Amino acid sequence: MTTSDPSTSATRPRPGGRSARVRYAVHRAVTELLAEDAAETLTIPVIAARAGVHATTVYRRWGSVPELLGDIASSRFSGEVVVPDTGSLRGEVVRGGAQDATDLADPDVLKLMRAAVGTGPLGCEACVADRHAQLTAILDRERARGGDPPELERTADLLLGPLYYRAVFIDRPAGPDWARDLVAGLLG
Amino acid sequence: MTTSDPSTSATRPRPGGRSARVRYAVHRAVTELLAEDAAETLTIPVIAARAGVHATTVYRRWGSVPELLGDIASSRFSGEVVVPDTGSLRGEVVRGGAQDATDLADPDVLKLMRAAVGTGPLGCEACVADRHAQLTAILDRERARGGDPPELERTADLLLGPLYYRAVFIDRPAGPDWARDLVAGLLG
Numbered sequence: 001m002t003t004s005d006p007s008t009s010a011t012r013p014r015p016g017g018r019s020a021r022v023r024y025a026v027h028r029a030v031t032e033l034l035a036e037d038a039a040e041t042l043t044i045p046v047i048a049a050r051a052g053v054h055a056t057t058v059y060r061r062w063g064s065v066p067e068l069l070g071d072i073a074s075s076r077f078s079g080e081v082v083v084p085d086t087g088s089l090r091g092e093v094v095r096g097g098a099q100d101a102t103d104l105a106d107p108d109v110l111k112l113m114r115a116a117v118g119t120g121p122l123g124c125e126a127c128v129a130d131r132h133a134q135l136t137a138i139l140d141r142e143r144a145r146g147g148d149p150p151e152l153e154r155t156a157d158l159l160l161g162p163l164y165y166r167a168v169f170i171d172r173p174a175g176p177d178w179a180r181d182l183v184a185g186l187l188g
Numbered sequence: 189m190t191t192s193d194p195s196t197s198a199t200r201p202r203p204g205g206r207s208a209r210v211r212y213a214v215h216r217a218v219t220e221l222l223a224e225d226a227a228e229t230l231t232i233p234v235i236a237a238r239a240g241v242h243a244t245t246v247y248r249r250w251g252s253v254p255e256l257l258g259d260i261a262s263s264r265f266s267g268e269v270v271v272p273d274t275g276s277l278r279g280e281v282v283r284g285g286a287q288d289a290t291d292l293a294d295p296d297v298l299k300l301m302r303a304a305v306g307t308g309p310l311g312c313e314a315c316v317a318d319r320h321a322q323l324t325a326i327l328d329r330e331r332a333r334g335g336d337p338p339e340l341e342r343t344a345d346l347l348l349g350p351l352y353y354r355a356v357f358i359d360r361p362a363g364p365d366w367a368r369d370l371v372a373g374l375l376g
């Protein structure tokens with residue numbers, strides 16, 4: 001997964017070797033604990049014990065449970081954070097929205113997101129940071145092409161707002177087609 | 189607080205006396221525990237002990253932590269669930285949206301909501317049930333007047349979606365004026 005935000009990439013795993021094994025073990029431990037509805041006991045010592053790693057390793061790498069949950073939730077996102085340049089604002093926003101819709105329809109992603117939200121503002125922000133970075137890149141590119149795209153804030157409100165609301169709050173995730181209608185409403 | 193949904197009103201408190209005192213004590217206990225960032229230990233025995241009531245009383249009245257958190261979150265909502273009939277669809281939707289925006293800007297409400305979301309789908313749904321009931325009443329009334337309002341689903345997506353997204357996920361709750369712009373986008 002690539003991102004242009006250095007503050008986010010600092011918490012990303014380095015590929016291969018021990019580091020990748022630790023990451024895999026920790027991600028699996030969290031997913032298992034959530035599947036057991038053990039959300040109320042989701043602390044770093046509990047996660048580390050389940051993963052068979054030292055708690056200090058988890059603290060050093062992720063800092064806190066909210067950041068860890070957010071990292072796992074976004075690592076489950078399909079597709080690229082940076083949508084390829086197709087020359088079409090509409091096409092790229094639809095593609096991003098359809099990816100979001102697909103990911104939010106995954107029950108494991110939803111479980112992770114709700115647990116992250118439950119940890120407070122940091123966990124909430126971690127659930128959407130990659131999506132904001134994705135939209136920012138798309139809109140910047142359109143501006144560089146000389147286009148006049150909507151502001152990031154408005155785009156996030158009207159695209160990510162309904163997508164997250166449906167999936168998280170009313171448990172009826174939208175389909176990718178539905179994202180197309182949202183984009184039509186946004187871009188006219 | 190009134191609602192037309194009997195399944196919701198069954199969990200509502202009866203006014204006055206011991207029942208009201210229990211409700212007050214339990215609500216206060218949860219609010220205190222959340223303020224202490226003790227979300228991971230938010231179980232019914234812990235809440236009951238803090239409130240000085242029997243755990244069975246809490247189980248009998250609220251059933252589970254998600255339902256309790258949702259009840260408290262919605263009891264913090266300002267204003268009426270049923271927006272008064274003004275004869276104007278736009279005016280009523282704006283009024284409902286402005287109430288939502290105001291409530292979601294309250295840090296205590298947000299804390300309760302995030303904790304409720306963290307408990308799973310039941311807690312998530314409890315955060316929005318009153319808001320759905322409010323929109324349903326407004327749209328039904330417009331239909332009874334012979335109007336042709338948007339569908340509930342679309343209204344919730346485009347009004348509640350952005351409001352909850354901003355408040356819960358990016359920690360930048362919208363102002364009541366901003367709700368007016370959203371409604372303009374929805375009703376044309």
